[in-house]
């Protein structure tokens with residue numbers, strides 16, 4: 092495969108230093124290609140290009156920008172299968188998942204914001220003999236920093252509203268997964284998007300991401316990634332009074348109440364636990380079950396997990412591929428060992444040596460889905476983000492105890508509640524300290540709704556009007572009526 096390059100001012104270029112990094116297929120350990128190891132000079136070049144393009148792009152009408160979003164959605168839709176294959180190769184996720192989630196959602200993000208923009212009207216308020224008009228301006232040049240778990244999905248979730256509101260962009264994907272961002276840049280070039288509107292700089296977080304956050308003329312940063320990195324981003328950006336949106340880690344609870352219809356929900360609970368090898372910030376990694384049904388639940392859940400098909404991500408029948416890298420595999424395994432040290436019992440799965448996956452390359456970062464029980468809900472295993480295919484089971488005796496257990500973590504991104512009684516689930520959901528609660532469903536997303544977390548899971552919301560608010564500045568113009 093050709094090397095991945097930076098995309099600056101409408102042209103593909105290497106890092107000015109000429110340095111490169113390798114991107115590796117986590118299922119085989121093979122180097123797929125190289126990407127630029129960029130630095131602050133490349134960020135400077137990208138930012139200059141974005142600033143040069145800024146006033147012309149900001150002056151285009153909303154209707155014109157909506158047309159660009161539709162063109163991007165159309166072009167990505169044409170490349171649906173290519174995108175799914177690139178994403179699967181770069182991340183180790185099953186091809187079926189990459190098609191269903193990554194490729195489809197990338198198209199949907201552009202389509203959604205195009206249609207949302209078409210319906211959008213600014214409010215006016217009249218009082219004291221005057222009319223107040225809310226006027227929106229772009230922020231200017233914005234920086235978008237994204238992680239490796241849902242590479243194009245999360246990048247396009249930010250690019251679409253940023254472009255819609257008239258901003259120009261400097262983006263940095265994770266260096267572990269540069270392929271689909273590179274493909275997006277090639278699509279931008281193919282459809283003739285004005286140069287400088289979208290710029291892409293590849294490289295390492297502390298080198299490229301940090302330079303973006305420090306750059307005084309990148310006036311807004313939308314960041315999705317880990318909580319530790321989010322703290323660095325916040326500390327760097329705050330003294331410059333930059334706008335920041337931080338979508339960070341999670342340790343989400345899946346709460347199974349005593350009336351949950353176990354025979355109907357087991358596949359959903361497996362999906363909520365192990366989609367993308369548990370590497371979705373919204374996955375439920377702690378399952379809290381009413382003690383009255385705990386043993387019944389445990390047996391059914393372990394059996395359903397045992398039916399998952401783990402292996403070659405290119406196979407249509409595979410339901411779980413690899414984790415992102417060998418390093419991450421080791422991190423996840425260290426948590427499985429910690430879980431056992433903390434008193435947990437492995438019900439299924441384990442480390443790659445205890446529970447090897449058959450017929451896969453030894454260089455592949457494969458792990459079986461692992462379920463642990465017997466741990467305190469305050470143990471490290473049950474409160475720290477593992478971001479892999481590991482869940483812990485805990486039992487509770489009443490709803491108050493379940494709420495206390497669910498909230499006993501520093502994170503507050505999402506959670507789900509499972510019950511026959513939707514009203515009961517709704518009431519329970521209001522007691523969870525999280526930004527998102529699903530009742531009898533999981534990862535059911537209406538893109539108009541606010542998305543984001545509380546506590547250490549982030550600051551701010553994205554989605555629908557919240558994205559438009561983040562990617563614009565508001566001026567209230569109060570006009571006295573004659």
Ligand code: NDP
Nearest residue numbers: 238239265266295296297300301316317320338339340372
């Ligand atoms: P990281 O925080 O390690 O990285 C996220 C991005 O930040 C990467 O592009 C990374 O670059 C970059 N980065 C690293 N250091 C800096 C820095 N000093 N300044 C600016 N940017 C920097 O997260 P991961 O990629 O490991 O992703 C997994 C995490 O993302 C999990 O914690 C997960 O919960 C979270 N996440 C949150 C979501 C949400 O919506 N709340 C959604 C998806 C994931 P590089 O990779 O090159 O180091």
